[in-house]
Amino acid sequence: MAIQKHIVFDVVGTCVSYEAFFDCIEQTIGARLKDEGIKPQLFAFAWMEAAEREFAYLSISERYTTFMDIFKALFYRMLWMAGIAEPHSFATDDERDAILASYGRLETRPGIGDAMHKLRQAGFTVWCLTTGDTARVRGYFSRSGIDMPEENFVSCDTAGVAKPALPAYRAVLEKFGDDDEKWFAAAHMWDVSAAKKAGFKGAYCTIYEKEPCLEVFGGEMDVIADSLVDLADQVIAASP
Incomplete structure (x- = not known):
């Protein structure tokens, strides 16, 4: 056999x-990020990597949560970690959701x-x-x-x-x-x-x-x- x-x-x-995701961040909040000295692609990478880490950590601690739920929850935290003093004034929920939607359009x-x-x-x-x-x-x-x-x-x-x-x-x-x-x-x-x-x-x-x-x-x-x-x-x- x-x-x-x-x-x-x-x-x-x-x-x-990840290009569609990177492009959407560039188009949605890219100019504002650059004004703060933050490269949009680097922000995207940091956000993804933080979500991967929390995804793994929650799983290890027997609290498995779907990746996209974690990804969404971390958006404003990652803006803060990137040096944005007032994340909720910097970006909106609609902008966050538009960026998250682009993750479904990866090529x-x-x-x-x-x-x-x-x-x-x-x-x-x-x-x-x-x-x-x-x-x-x-x-x-x-x-x-x-x-x-x-x-x-x-x-x-x-x-x-x-x-x-x-x-x-x-x-x-x-x-x-x-x-x-x-x-x-x-x-x-x-x-x-x-x-x-x-x-x-x-x-x-x-x-x-x-x-x-x-x-x-x-x-x-x-x-x-x-x-x-x-x-x-x-x-x-x-x-x-």
Whole structure:
């Protein structure tokens, strides 16, 4: 019997870029941020990273809360942390909500459709594991004409545990056979290195973070690639 091959992709940041979100911040409050000496993209990054941290911390303390609820709640706090003395005078709820809505309009990264097609042609079943809700995340692919079956999405919301806690990855591993080939692909080193510890082979793409910082995350990746298509090619080449 042939070995079953699986590859699980992180979605936001890996398969889709943050550009629509960055652009909306620029258009909505960008001029005001710049007047305060704050680069809009840096504010966006700080806001996302703080939300990821609180998402993980709440999960660790057994108070799992959906990512978007946390993201929304942190907006004014992050303006304060950025040096805005009166955040509620600086921006409005309507502006916050418009920016949050842009997170639902993120666009797929160049090459992700070709990468997934190549992997399927090579016998891989393609999955997605996301911190987002399945309907929103699946929409990223459908708007780009990329086929991702609903049954191949797994959300942390279902398991009630956030990445990078190892049970989040094990919930996906449980879907596969012990002898199956199992890869995890991400553009976040914290994500793919945790998946590797949980039992996946790791494929890291530098398209987002640029620097893998292996001295922090430890070990070696099975694949490191600068593009998603190259990542797919390397995974296929490393597959039995």
